[in-house]
Amino acid sequence: MDTTAAPRRQVGIFSILSESVYVGMCNKLGTPQQVASRRDIVDILELFGNQHDVRGLMSGSMREGFRFSDSDVDTMFWQLNHRVIWDFSQSEYYNIHRQVMILCDSSESPAGFTLLWLPLERAGQGVLMLSIVEMNGGLYISSSKYRENACASIILDSRVHGPCSTSTERIGSYDMDHDVAHCFVSDFWPPSASSWIDRCHSWPPPHVVNDIVRNGCHFVAIGHKLGNHEDNEWRISFSQAEHKLVYSMNHTQFLTYGLMKLFLKEIINNGLGDEDKLLCSYHMKTAVFWAIQQNTLPHWCPQNLLAGFWVCFKLLLKWVYEGISPNFFIPENNMFLSKIHGQAQTSLFRRLYGLYEKGIALLLHSPSIRSSIIDVLCNPRLTVCTDEHTLISEAEFDVQLFREICTYDALTINRSELQHCMKYIQTIEQLIETLQTSDLQYCMNILHTVEQLIGSPLSQYHVISLQKHVATILQSTAFILHNMCTNTGVNKQVYIVDKMSRHMLKLAAKFGLVPDMLYIAMYYYKTLRYREALSVIEMTKVKLAQPYLMYRRVHIERYTEAVGGQSWSTKMRQAVAWDIKLINEISYISELLPEQQSSTQNKEPRLHIPPFVLLHMLEFLCSRHVDTVKAQTALDDLQFLVHHDQGQYVYGIYRDISWEILGICQQMAGNLQAALCSYQQSLGQVSFNGIQTATTQRIHDLHIPT
Incomplete structure (x- = not known):
């Protein structure tokens, strides 16, 4: 078997094809940044x-x-x-x-x-x-x-x-x-x-x-x-x-690995049942490791991306032909030994060799790669720019970054502000000794880890994640402390904890995303400070109404005009919103306890609530004690949002909790028939939050024939 020949392509076209695929892979798999x-x-x-x-x-x-x-x-x-x-x-x-x-x-x-x-x-x-x-x-x-x-x-x-x-x-x-x-x-x-x-x-x-x-x-x-x-x-x-x-790996090597994974998924294993898939992603990774270490390709750069792919493919083909896939660390461990042999090996080799004979054109069978190749074939004189800064705009990168940060609970403050957070450690530790709760001890372990990391070398992305975790821990600690101390009945301790909790929540909101202010509003509502809560809600409402706000999607021009070129910390405080996450083990407001309990029973760790929905709910709850007209206005706003939003403010998978919250507020306002309709709508949504048990119980408690 001769696998020494490169695909028959002119060098110039082959280089441009590689650059085009490099750009396509950056758009699909990510830029270096x-x-x-x-x-x-x-x-x-x-x-x-x-x-x-x-x-x-x-x-x-x-x-x-x-x-x-x-x-x-x-x-x-x-x-x-x-x-x-x-x-x-x-x-x-x-x-x-x-x-x-x-x-x-x-x-x-x-x-x-x-x-x-x-x-x-x-x-x-x-x-x-x-x-x-x-x-x-x-x-x-x-x-x-x-x-x-x-x-x-x-x-x-x-x-x-x-x-x-x-x-x-x-x-x-x-x-x-x-x-x-x-x-x-x-x-x-x-x-x-x-x-x-x-x-x-x-x-x-x-x-x-x-x-x-x-x-x-x-x-x-x-x-x-x-x-x-x-x-x-x-x-x-x-x-x-x-x-x-x-x-x-450098980025070209990383994209070669990604290209091999796509090659496996979209071409080699396409249409096969699980029992017929003899090759796996680990084989692709191992082939890339060997190809890089054996120095088969002197320069791994965008112009050589397809050459690198071809080197890895030929190595894989050689392994299947010989029936030997050597483990990268222990070559004596043949990873094909128990699965790829006999008739299965012969059939796989024929399939792969048929692809090999097509040359790089085989990648036209990949939906992820096809367009990058066709663009060049239709325009051989095409100029491709592989500079990272031209591949993605500042706003587009921010959308990806903040989505990643919010998915993993991250947010931004600087190191001096982190050190400011640490001043709470000694006081919290003293309270832990009194309250003896493992939840708070876990929070303290996190804060101690942060304390050790502050002086260590960190990348800008490490700092972002680190700081978000601090804010999340401060928010969690504030509610845990309040819930524990409320049960003790010791006035002095309650006073100290209340003061600390408010400070921690304000500190977290100062560093965090726009909706983080709603944790303060929840705390004020929980502690019967309705006017203070409404004041926070009004400030949050103004910030959430800005036309440049980033919430899952963003108006790039307005966002760039408002905060372009500024620090990520400034962007997050002024222009970024994400969903509110209520950890089910922590009590925030009593009105949502049944939903948290139901979510826990369905093995969900937290409730995810659109910030706009929670804002109107809190405004309704607080106004009931202060201004009944304003309470009705808040309920009307909530109803309009849930009924008419097209995914801009109420993300599709969160419609279960959004309809549920509308039903809760309607029930509290005495409109039981409307509440029933909202609960039924909640049951009809995708069950993302796992609240069906609570919804069913609320319908039962209405005592309205269905």
């Missing part, structure tokens, strides 16, 4: 999630910087008090009385797999204890038992998928499959992967190699299908190393 911002935001999210004795590592397409509609979310979890070692001498680095030592036994396992042995016969607790089997006179951790026990005890509505527990989880506005692998960690690099270190002459750079080796590896609960101990073996996982490798 967009990808960097996504990664940094997720990095901070992961950092704040690691506050307990269990550590987590996000991986998969989302972590790598892709935002495909079907991007997967993968997370690995491991216990800090369990450590895997490769020989007994490494135990000297641990306190064996506090940490469970687990020893690798790879003597009977295929390359890339191992048995995990408990040499000190310390079985540990929980899932570990339930997963032990006796073999060869020793105690071993069974991967199949561990996987099943972890799936059953930790994620109740999940299903076993490979080494993972898979469940459906909401990320922003999308429902995605979330694969969770409960694993073990080793602080030491596997001896079987030592050859990888010696191969790293040109890529990755030495500092990346050192970082990868220093962070060791993990072990996920799945054995080799052809091994002697499939049910008990563990696969050595290099997920942490892999995302560091992806981060070290």
Whole structure:
């Protein structure tokens, strides 16, 4: 088989085609700046999630910087008090009385797999204890038992998928499959992967190699299908190393990886059932890793994007022809061994070789890439500009950035303002000792993490995420403190907490998005300060009415004229709105408690409410105690918004809670028939917030025949 020839194209046209596809891929997969911002935001999210004795590592397409509609979310979890070692001498680095030592036994396992042995016969607790089997006179951790026990005890509505527990989880506005692998960690690099270190002459750079080796590896609960101990073996996982490798790619290499993923999804696997899909995204990633490291292409630049793709495709084709796909870290581990052989291998090779014979024209079969190629073929003299700053405007980048930030609960303040937040730590800690609540202790752990990070080197996107988390924690802490202290009845303590809560909410609103002021209004309503709440609502109403406001979409010209060129902090305070998120474990206002309880029962962690809907609701609730005419006006405004909005202010998936809130207000106003119609409308919407139980109960409580 001869795969040495390049596709038959003139060099000039081929270069222009590459540049055109590069621009198309930047528009679809992200510019360098967009990808960097996504990664940094997720990095901070992961950092704040690691506050307990269990550590987590996000991986998969989302972590790598892709935002495909079907991007997967993968997370690995491991216990800090369990450590895997490769020989007994490494135990000297641990306190064996506090940490469970687990020893690798790879003597009977295929390359890339191992048995995990408990040499000190310390079985540990929980899932570990339930997963032990006796073999060869020793105690071993069974991967199949561990996987099943972890799936059953930790994620109740999940299903076993490979080494993972898979469940459906909401990320922003999308429902995605979330694969969770409960694993073990080793602080030491596997001896079987030592050859990888010696191969790293040109890529990755030495500092990346050192970082990868220093962070060791993990072990996920799945054995080799052809091994002697499939049910008990563990696969050595290099997920942490892999995302560091992806981060070290230049943008052309990253887009080549993305192009290979699209090639797999839209061409190779198009029309195939799951059982017929022999190649997966991991094979594409591995091919890109090998192609970069083998220095097959001297210059990875926009003009060579298609050449880079062709190099990776030929390598993949060679692997299928030979039936050998070497793992990037342990080449002796043939990833095709158990699946791609015999007739399946022959059929796959014929399919791929048929594509190879078409040359780069094969990409015309990809809906994502086709237009970029046709544009050049129709106009061979086309000039393509690949400069990042011409690919996306400031406003367009801001829309993407703020959407990402809001999805992961991020917002902007500067470092001096962060230090101002930290002054609350000592006082809150003293209150925690009195109240003894784990919720507040979690908040404190987050604030302490922030305190440690303030002086460390951070990217601009790290700072944005970091600061939003601080604002969210301040808002949460304010309501948790109030709810706890209200129940104590100690007047002095209630006074101190009330003063602190108001300060924290004002501080968070000062740093945050426009609708964050509504948390202050909710607090004032909760504490019977109706006029103060209405004053805050009026200020918020003015800001939300600005024509340049960014809420999911934006009028680019007006936005640019109003805040173009200003800092992200200024933009967020003056021009950005997002949905209000009410954490279901925290009581904000009593009128929404049934909805929060119903949402919790449906395994949703929070309510998502359009800020415009919540504003009118709060205005109605407060005005009932101050001005009944104004209360009716607020109700009329809410009714008009919910009935007539075309998705501008009431995002489609939030219409369930919007109709529900209208019904609540109509019921409180005494218009039971209108409330019934609103509740029925709520039940007819997409159940995004999981409030159906509350809605059904409210209909029942109306006592109106349906």
